[in-house]
Amino acid sequence: MxxxxxxxxxxxxxxxxxxxxxxxxxxxxxxxxxxxxxxxxxxxxxxxxxxxxxxxxxxxxxxxxxxxxxxxxxxxxxxxxxxxxxxxxxxxxxxxxxxxxxxxxxxxxxxxxxxxxxxxxxxxxxxxxxxxxxxxxxxxxxxxxxxxxxxxxxxxxxxxxxxxxxxxxxxxxxxxxxxxxSLFTFNVPEPALRELAGVSIESAQVTVKIADQKPLTQTGPLLVTHWGLSGPAVLKLSAWGARALHDCGYRAIAQVNWLPAQSPEQVRQILQQAKTDWGKRVVRAAAPPTIPLPRRLWNYLGDRAQISPDQRWADLSKTQLNRLLQELTQSQHAVSGKGVFKxxxxxxxxxxxxxxxxxxxxxxxxxxxxxxxxxxxxxxxxxxxxxxxxxxxxxxxxxxxxxxx
CATH class of the missing domain: 3.50.50.60 (FAD/NAD(P)-binding domain)
Incomplete structure (x- = not known):
């Protein structure tokens, strides 16, 4: 043997x-x-x-x-x-x-x-x-x-x-x-995301888009690290897409739906309700109770949606609300390499x-x-x-x- x-x-x-x-x-x-x-x-x-x-x-x-x-x-x-x-x-x-x-x-x-x-x-x-x-x-x-x-x-x-x-x-x-x-993490060269190192989500849907390939999707726990994205959802994707990701030099787009349990239309209604009920509150202070995201992540997504730190819900434009909805359900992140799983x-x-x-x-x-x-x-x-x-x-x-x- x-x-x-x-x-x-x-x-x-x-x-x-x-x-x-x-x-x-x-x-x-x-x-x-x-x-x-x-x-x-x-x-x-x-x-x-x-x-x-x-x-x-x-x-x-x-x-x-x-x-x-x-x-x-x-x-x-x-x-x-x-x-x-x-x-x-x-x-x-x-x-x-x-x-x-x-x-x-x-x-x-x-x-x-x-x-x-x-x-x-x-x-x-x-x-x-x-x-x-x-x-x-x-x-x-x-x-x-x-x-x-x-x-x-x-x-x-x-x-x-x-x-x-x-x-x-x-x-x-x-x-x-x-x-x-196979079984590797995604390197995402985005300083603002990496500053969230340690933030974990119980369930997120991650889709990898590779040129000329059918998109691959997995749902599961997601972890933000000091080099990018990890956790079971990413590791499963790395296994199923091992050859395709290798062939493209580990350069792809990772799309994250941070709220896979709710449809985009349901999330839109939650945001519109918050705009009505919480008009005087600051948007980036905290997510609505029905959007179970850590405050650091919510603030990061608000920044990506170009919502200023002191902007109130009542002042949120239709364009900003749509951008926030997009970040919550179709957040785009460029993958530029791979790490190892421990x-x-x-x-x-x-x-x-x-x-x-x-x-x-x-x-x-x-x-x-x-x-x-x-x-x-x-x-x-x-x-x-x-x-x-x-x-x-x-x-x-x-x-x-x-x-x-």
């Missing part, structure tokens, strides 16, 4: 538990395994998502959903929850469906995987970078950077988005869909899914080779979906390896 991440550990454990007599060795280039597991969810580890219907689950994967449909009937989030429960780790579900260990500590998950692997007899070798893999009539030869070669009759490649893993897969005959970043670097791209049998995760072009996790052209939106595809594909690969003939 090459790759000591979520998919690699799950695959190694599944193989060792299903075939106790097998000799299972897990190779990890880093000094410590499970690096992404450790930092996931701000150190809490977003293990999976409480979506237990495979047909609904696959809708959260911009790439790979169709291939995963059958795989999720064999191992899905409910199975993940049960797997960890049997090993003494309870998971909890948050309001948005994300599932974390009840300890809120990723070390709980790391320790569980390491402990379970050890109990199953998996030999974990860290600092074991692989430089090459050869396939011959005796199986596989794995060349280590430190010297020497390990041999085995079956091999799991679970190297994530590692360029070295991609090179190994290509040399073994696989086609690679070019990797590009330390969680996800890509789309990888080994072509047509070259993998998703019943077993065995390569269709290199018998005895199995692939799992992010090395495949699979990626999900934020919320535990990427880990779930790693658990599922790793488990399927490990079980198939254990029954290899």
């Amino acid at each position: 090459i790759g000591g991440g979520a998919a690699g550990f799950f695959g190694a454990i599944a193989a060792a538990e299903a075939c106790p007599r097998a000799r299972v060795t897990l190779l990890e280039a880093a000094r410590e395994p499970l690096g992404k597991v450790r930092i996931s969810g701000g150190g809490r580890c977003n293990v999976t998502h409480a979506c237990f219907d495979p047909a609904a689950l696959v809708q959260h994967y911009p790439r790979g959903g169709k291939a995963l449909r059958g795989a999720f009937t064999r191992f899905q989030p409910r199975d993940t929850v049960a797997w960890f429960r049997r090993r003494g780790v309870a998971l909890k579900t948050e309001a948005d469906g994300r599932m974390f260990p009840t300890t809120d500590d990723s070390a709980t998950i790391v320790d569980c995987l390491v402990r379970t692997a050890e109990a199953a007899g998996v030999q974990v070798k860290t600092g074991a970078a692989v430089t090459a893999v050869v396939r011959d009539d005796r199986g596989f030869g794995v060349q280590l950077r430190t010297g020497g070669m390990l041999r085995g009759d079956r091999l799991l490649l679970a190297t994530g988005n590692s360029p070295q893993g991609h090179r190994i897969a290509q040399k073994l005959g696989h086609t690679l869909e070019p990797p590009v970043p 330390d969680e670097f996800v890509t789309c791209g990888g080994v072509s899914l047509k070259q993998v049998d998703f019943k077993t995760m065995e390569s269709r072009v290199c018998p005895g080779l199995y692939l799992a996790g992010e090395i495949l052209d699979i990626d999900g939106v934020t919320g535990g979906f990427n880990f779930q595809s790693a658990w599922t594909t790793g488990w399927l690969a490990g079980r198939a390896i254990a029954t290899f003939r």
Whole structure:
């Protein structure tokens, strides 16, 4: 097994538990395994998502959903929850469906995987970078950077988005869909917006307009940061638009509807009612009660609508009211680049899914080779979906390896 991440550990454990007599060795280039597991969810580890219907689950994967449909009937989030429960780790579900260990500590998950692997007899070798893999009539030869070669009759490649893993897969005959970043934030070079850093909205609708492309829209929590826009709504957009945004150099227009629960006409009526009822009040002092926006954001939108700081509702012209309505429901922001989502670097791209049998995760072009996790052209939106595809594909690969003939 090459790759000591979520998919690699799950695959190694599944193989060792299903075939106790097998000799299972897990190779990890880093000094410590499970690096992404450790930092996931701000150190809490977003293990999976409480979506237990495979047909609904696959809708959260911009790439790979169709291939995963059958795989999720064999191992899905409910199975993940049960797997960890049997090993003494309870998971909890948050309001948005994300599932974390009840300890809120990723070390709980790391320790569980390491402990379970050890109990199953998996030999974990860290600092074991692989430089090459050869396939011959005796199986596989794995060349280590430190010297020497390990041999085995079956091999799991679970190297994530590692360029070295991609090179190994290509040399073994696989086609690679070019990797590009997914799950990233939007850089918006607008000083006034960046001054709102820390402002969060429970629900906003964000639409990305890219030249010659159909607009993409997502609704969800939105966060203003010191570099632009983030939060689940933006991260989902970045996943669905990963290739299109990459191809345009991450230059696009982000349109924000800050009040998606209300129609533009309803918002117009609220503004007109405020003009009637609050004639003597200053417009930018506070938003009407039925417009649930933070005062800093309301003031910023008023400035964009060219409403002066001391202007009263009674003095608001029809043109100004229309501009305010536009800022509330169709605020336009130029995106000039991307950031990263904390330390969680996800890509789309990888080994072509047509070259993998998703019943077993065995390569269709290199018998005895199995692939799992992010090395495949699979990626999900934020919320535990990427880990779930790693658990599922790793488990399927490990079980198939254990029954290899």
